[in-house]
Amino acid sequence: MCGYVLTEASNRGESVLVNMKPKxxxxxxxxxxxxxxxxxxxxxxxxxxxxxxxxxxxxxxxFFCSGNDWTRVEEQRGQVITTSRQWSARS
Structure with missing residues (x-):
């Protein structure tokens, strides 16, 4: 599975999550x-x-990891938008 980020200026997505496989x-x-x-x-x-x-x-x-929670929001104009929240870090 792959994930893409979309901007308001473009409908083209930039690949962010690459080759994700179930563990x-x-x-x-x-x-x-x-x-x-x-x-x-x-x-x-x-x-x-x-x-x-x-x-x-x-x-x-x-060894050095950080992450955040992505929250699905309601569809707007036929598109699903995902936002990021709550950065955390651990080492």
């Missing part, structure tokens, strides 16, 4: 692209509840 029932692993750094990192995403997804990225041998 268990609610956990997927793959890569995440950081537009800020231009690098790709190991990532996991975990379904927390209906409409709530925790996405975490790790660097330097999966």
């Amino acid at each position: 268990s029932h609610d956990v997927w692993a793959g890569s995440i692209y950081s537009r800020l750094s231009g690098n790709t990192y190991h990532a996991t995403m975990t379904l927390k509840s209906s409409g709530k997804l925790h996405v975490e990225a790790c660097a330097i041998g999966h």
